[in-house]
Amino acid sequence: MSRNAELIKKVFGEVEVRFLPNGWFCATDAAKAFNYQIQNWMRFDEVRNLLIQIAQEINSFDSNEFTESMDFETARSLLVKTKEGRSGYTLMHPDLAVPFAMAVNASFGYWVTKQIQ
Numbered sequence: 001m002s003r004n005a006e007l008i009k010k011v012f013g014e015v016e017v018r019f020l021p022n023g024w025f026c027a028t029d030a031a032k033a034f035n036y037q038i039q040n041w042m043r044f045d046e047v048r049n050l051l052i053q054i055a056q057e058i059n060s061f062d063s064n065e066f067t068e069s070m071d072f073e074t075a076r077s078l079l080v081k082t083k084e085g086r087s088g089y090t091l092m093h094p095d096l097a098v099p100f101a102m103a104v105n106a107s108f109g110y111w112v113t114k115q116i117q
Contacts, residue, residue: 012111
């Protein structure tokens with residue numbers, strides 16, 4: 001995923017959300033719009049386990065080998081990308097974007113599913 005790729009803006013109601021053409025989702029846009037904390041969501045054990053599961057599957061597709069021993073920080077580095085600075089943002093892999101969006105707001109989560117498809 002190139003961080004220099006063009007972010008595409010889409011609108012849900014009055015909420016503007018950015019996506020990359022490959023489906024990566026700007027979680028910062030959703031978090032701000034719905035007053036939700038990304039880091040708080042990532043503290044739940046089931047979310048941490050989900051990140052590890054998704055990252056293991058992606059890693060196994062890339063290497064044709066299932067990796068059983070992956071820690072949360074490694075998984076997070078594969079699925080969540082952050083751009084620092086004044087206009088910074090957090091992007092999530094498409095497989096992680098929908099669970100996050102559903103946690104933020106169910107209708108919004110459904111909409112994100114349709115945008116990624």
